[in-house]
Amino acid sequence: MKVLLLEDDVELGAAVVDGLRDEGFVVDHVGTLRDADLQRSVTHYDCLVLDRMVLDGDAVALVDALRRAGDTTPTLLLTARDRVSDRVAGFEHGADDYLVKPFAFAELTARIRALGRRAADPAPPVLRAGDLELDTARHEVRRRGLPVSLTAKEFTVLEVLLTAAGRVVGRTELLERGWDEMSAPGSNVVDVLVGQLRRRLGSPDPIETVRGVGYRVTG
Template sequence: MRVLVVEDHTELADSITRVFRREGLAVDTAYDGRTALDLAIDVDYDVVVLDRDLPDVHGDEVCAELTAGGARTKVLMLTASASIADRVEGLGLGADDYLPKPFAWAELLARTRALGRRAHPVREPVLARGSLLLDPARRTASHAGTQLPLTAKEFGVLAYLLGAEGRTVPADELLAKVWDEVTDPGTTTVKATVNRLRTKLVDRSAIQTVPGEGYRI
């Protein structure tokens, strides 16, 4: 899941980013509304965690542009105000959820993941193809009955490939959805991660390389 954190208080923004990355999310960070809108032009974010009270380009304007035209991106709006009127107004601007500051890290993460699930077409709770099973809620995966000890990125790649339901997924699409802006797009990160993932499968051929196109299960 690809997330954009937009918060002008750099310490809070960096803290949110660290927590999300530790939990296996791909996260980009913007400290102002203009940068956020520029990033959203190039990246199809699943969720944007958006501070409402941004200087220059206000969070309300950012929210309106992000959700214009029925965009798939979900917006979780943050604000220092906890009044019901402000929550109603924020949701009326197109935000999908609203969380007042200060907040609990566990709640922020849970709400973000819930919005991420809503950003995609409804899928079975457990992703399966053949003997490969992955449970996104429990963060577990198995192959032919054997539990797979996966890193966060390996889990993300496997989940995305299973969710593609047999479609060949280009490497740059995996890079965009499982990694974030700190990853050099010219690296062999995707190939190396897929290769490590294969070594943990009961049958390495379960993940196929389609020359010149990408990977599929």
């Protein structure tokens, strides 16, 4: 999943970004409502995680504007405000979930994944192609019934390919879904990672290269 985090506390923001990346999320981090609005206007995100009160305003205003414009991106508000009236206001303006600070990091990741599942097109929790299967909820991959150990980035790329269900996925799409803006990937980073993924998955190779276009999973 690709997540946009709005958090103006530098230390907390860095800690959340590091934690989410360790859990396999692709994360972009901004500190103002203006930057959040700009970032989401040029990049597709699977979930927005917004600190409610930041230096340039209340994130509820951004959520309200997005909903009025027809943007349905799942949104989780983070806030130190724990009054029922504050939570109700967030929901009334279009937020999908609400988490009060301080929070348990495990709960944050679980809530983000739940929002992603709710927003996604109906799909089985386990993606399959031939003898290859990927369990999205358990974050596990198996081949011929045996576990395959993948890095977070390899898991993300494989999930994108399996979700495409045989459709060719271009390198640009894989970059957009698998890398955040701070990664500064080189032009061959996708090819290198797919090569690593192929070695981990073993023979026969389940990933087909479509020359000049991208990749797809066969099976």
